[in-house]
Every structure is written in structure tokens, then in C-alpha cells.
Amino acid sequence: MDEKTVRALGALSKALETTERARGHLYGFHQLTGTADFELGDAVRLLREAGHEEQADRVEREIVGRNVIPGHWTFQIVEAYNSTYYQPFAAVERDVVDEVGGGRGHLLEARLKTIRRTHHHPDHTATPPPSPQNAADDRGSSDGERDRRSSLMLRRALRRPVGTPRARPARR
Missing domain, CATH: 1.10.287 (Helix Hairpins)
Known part of the structure; x- marks a missing residue:
């Protein structure tokens, strides 16, 4: 956008x-x-x-x-x-x-967060910690890996054309 x-x-x-x-x-x-x-x-x-x-x-x-x-x-x-x-x-x-x-609300703030946060710092993660139900998906991932994944997801969301829904991951 x-x-x-x-x-x-x-x-x-x-x-x-x-x-x-x-x-x-x-x-x-x-x-x-x-x-x-x-x-x-x-x-x-x-x-x-x-x-x-x-x-x-x-x-x-x-x-x-x-x-x-x-x-x-x-x-x-x-x-x-x-x-x-x-x-x-x-x-x-x-x-x-x-x-x-x-x-998608707060796009400006999302961009600012991406720009202003300190990458790989535990108190500057791109997204909130995983919920208990999603924790199993993150087992074995380092904070850095989760941080990189979150940044990538945010960048993709901001580039997604308006009106295009977010792709839902396939259920396992």
C-alpha cells in the first residue's frame, strides 16, 4: 500500500x-x-x-x-x-x-513499529507472544526465528493489495 x-x-x-x-x-x-x-x-x-x-x-x-x-x-x-x-x-x-x-486498521502504527523497534530484542518483538493453543507451532523456534517470521508476515500484509483477504494457512 x-x-x-x-x-x-x-x-x-x-x-x-x-x-x-x-x-x-x-x-x-x-x-x-x-x-x-x-x-x-x-x-x-x-x-x-x-x-x-x-x-x-x-x-x-x-x-x-x-x-x-x-x-x-x-x-x-x-x-x-x-x-x-x-x-x-x-x-x-x-x-x-x-x-x-x-x-486493516492502524497501518501507520504497524509501519512505525516495524521501523522503530529494535530487531531481535526480547522486548521489541513484532507480534505478541503466542497463545497457549499456538505455542505448539512455535516449539523449537528461537525468538529470532519468530521475530523474522512476524516481520515477514507484517511486510506481506502491508504489501497485499487492498481488498485481498489474508491467506489462511491449511489446517494440519
Whole structure:
């Protein structure tokens, strides 16, 4: 796959990841505002216990349960953001990665890993350690051999034409 396409898909994914972070902040805003509203309930109770009925009534009437923007509590803002912006963005990003990148996400990061890691270093392997079910396939292989195989598989995957599925190894 050409470098411009990899960079474009990387930029698109980074934009979605930034949106994920913004969404997390929105959930933080939602949770903090809800917590503050319950804390206001405690303040109202304490004002009453201290004999400040008028001030307690005002806080309760003016602030407790108040909309944060006209007609909306924070959960409604979160829901609107999710349905109006986040979900369509995530769907378009997924479609573009499928159409242009053959369904392979994080191609830019995969290239960077290949370039930046120290080959043959035990903490810089190309792929995660084998799962127990696949460990039998790797018995007798040195870390260097697994590392070379993983690098070769990654290079082949990055060169594979878009839309071409990965060849499945034959079952033994």
C-alpha cells in the first residue's frame, strides 16, 4: 500500500481517536455534573439543618435538577453527541478503512513499529507472544526465528493489495 494512503488512513484514525477522547470528556462532564447535583441535595439538607430555610429553598428551586442547556440534562447531550456525531463518524471511518485499507486498521502504527523497534530484542518483538493453543507451532523456534517470521508476515500484509483477504494457512 502506498505511503500517502497509509498516512491518510492514519490521519483519519487519529481524528476518530481524538473524538473518542472528546467523548470521554463529555462522559466526565456528564458524571461530574450529576455528582454536583446530588451534592447540592446534601447542601440543601445541611442548610435546612442549620436553620437557613430560605437559602435552602432557593438552591433547591433554582439549581437542583436544572437543565444544563435549555431543555437538556447532560445525558441528553451525551445521547445527541453519540447519535449525531460519534456513531456516524465511527461508521464512516470503519467503512473507509474497509474500502481503502482492506479492513486493516492502524497501518501507520504497524509501519512505525516495524521501523522503530529494535530487531531481535526480547522486548521489541513484532507480534505478541503466542497463545497457549499456538505455542505448539512455535516449539523449537528461537525468538529470532519468530521475530523474522512476524516481520515477514507484517511486510506481506502491508504489501497485499487492498481488498485481498489474508491467506489462511491449511489446517494440519
